[in-house]
Amino acid sequence: MNCSESIICVQRYPSPCGELLLGSTGDSLCLCDWTGPVARHERIMRRIAISCRGRVVDSSSQVIDRAVGQLDEYFSGRRQLFSLPLRLIGTDFQQRVWLKLLEIPYGSTVSYLQLASMLGCPGAVRAVANANGANPISIIVPCHRVIGSDGRLTGYGGTIPVKHRLLTLESSIIH
Structure with missing residues (x-):
């Protein structure tokens, strides 16, 4: 799916250390967060949805697919540096x-x-x-x-x- 600026695509990633939730908006990764604890996770999701003025959809995107590949390489010891477009949402x-x-x-x-x-x-x-x-x-x-x-x-x-x-x-x- 092509996630526009008003849509935040999210997909779960089962890492060897626990489940991560990956998110993208447009062509940038905006989320790679552990799924617990719930309160922290919900706070981050709210901040992203408000900042992006978008709605969250359960779907992959090209940048999420790239992130999955690079995370797989990281956890297998084959990647030390990530090369993904990032959208840092915060103050x-x-x-x-x-x-x-x-x-x-x-x-x-x-x-x-x-x-x-x-x-x-x-x-x-x-x-x-x-x-x-x-x-x-x-x-x-x-x-x-x-x-x-x-x-x-x-x-x-x-x-x-x-x-x-x-x-x-x-x-x-x-x-």
Whole structure:
């Protein structure tokens, strides 16, 4: 299906770490989110539907098909960088954070404090953490690569065990 700007196509993707919901509008991916917890997921879906002024339809699209292929490659250790057109739906600050996440190399991690400093606002650690947590395009916009200053795994929409699995996958491929 060709998803226009007023239609948001969504399709479920059964990843090895749990179910993801992929979404596109126009020719851009706007969603790659874990299907639970429900409250977080519903909040993201509402934000996307309102921002796109569109209705959600259960259907695939060309960009979703490409995302599925690239996610399959990622989970099998054959892809380290995604090449998909993205539509980042959020506040200007959230979008700045998400764009900065794209600069964190595969197999690497940064702390929330380091990420805030990279953005030029070291005093905004909590705001950066909140923006990181609101990322609607998990894995592809690698919010899982952000950890606590003490090295602990903290906050992740896909759960801490999933974050650990993703970081382990990435570190095992590059070492």
